[in-house]
Amino acid sequence: MLVLTRKPGESVTIGDDIKITVIDVKGRQVRIGISAPREMTIHREEIYAKIHEENLKAAFAKAVDMEKLAEIFPAKPSGESEK
Amino acid sequence: MKIVSGKIGEIEIDPAKIITFADGVIGFPDFKRYVELEFLENSPLKLLQAVDSSDLGFIMINPLIFEPDYVADVTIDELKSLNTDKPEELVTMVFVTIPEDPYEMTANLQGPVIINLNSRLAVQIVNHNQKYSTKHRILKADRQASNAQ
Numbered sequence: 001m002l003v004l005t006r007k008p009g010e011s012v013t014i015g016d017d018i019k020i021t022v023i024d025v026k027g028r029q030v031r032i033g034i035s036a037p038r039e040m041t042i043h044r045e046e047i048y049a050k051i052h053e054e055n056l057k058a059a060f061a062k063a064v065d066m067e068k069l070a071e072i073f074p075a076k077p078s079g080e081s082e083k
Numbered sequence: 084m085k086i087v088s089g090k091i092g093e094i095e096i097d098p099a100k101i102i103t104f105a106d107g108v109i110g111f112p113d114f115k116r117y118v119e120l121e122f123l124e125n126s127p128l129k130l131l132q133a134v135d136s137s138d139l140g141f142i143m144i145n146p147l148i149f150e151p152d153y154v155a156d157v158t159i160d161e162l163k164s165l166n167t168d169k170p171e172e173l174v175t176m177v178f179v180t181i182p183e184d185p186y187e188m189t190a191n192l193q194g195p196v197i198i199n200l201n202s203r204l205a206v207q208i209v210n211h212n213q214k215y216s217t218k219h220r221i222l223k224a225d226r227q228a229s230n231a232q
Contacts, residue, residue, distance in 0.1 A: 038160055043209050048109070051194035051209060054217040055110040058141050058178040058191065064090075066123065068185050072222065073126045 087137040091122050102205045143176040155195040165199040174198050189218040
């Protein structure tokens with residue numbers, strides 16, 4: 001991994017069209033500005049990783065007990081009872 | 084055409100009903116074609132079955148059923164990838180994870196699936212709204228009350 005030291009207001013460029021700017025540093029938090037082509041998707045890594053992990057769990061729930069599942073609905077979803 | 088679903092066996096599907104995820108589902112980039120199937124009678128739970136793998140399927144639900152104020156933040160680019168600029172053509176579904184005790188099923192509100200009903204294009208997006216979790220409990224914890232219904 002390439003490691004660079006930057007001060008607030010300074011940037012790094014990646015290729016021709018990606019620019020990452022350190023906007024502000026406060027204690028342990030860094031605010032980063034990213035300029036990139038619109039078609040590039042940018043995510044906080046941990047959110048993407050969480051969705052990925054949950055998809056894996058949801059996808060392979062093969063041993064689901066269909067009969068039990070059929071009993072549950074139309075059990076009342078939680079949202080309704082709170083209203 | 085006939086396909087095989089690990090959950091419900093061999094079934095006949097209408098090719099016109101195939102939903103295409105151009106980028107696949109997050110974590111499953113190689114599988115792009117799915118169909119929505121009813122696998123339980125009168126259930127809000129639907130099966131999103133991969134056309135090209137009998138073993139790959141997701142149970143999904145319309146989040147508005149249990150979270151009436153749910154909002155998925157769809158960006159302009161995501162709308163473009165769905166080939167529409169009309170949000171009313173879209174439906175939002177979320178994947179359901181069913182653990183050993185199905186009463187503890189959770190919905191992934193952070194990674195909703197947006198489906199264009201006209202073009203049959205779909206995308207799983209990252210909902211950046213931090214108030215939504217990947218493990219939102221669908222049924223209320225008090226199962227006595229649920230059973231009494």
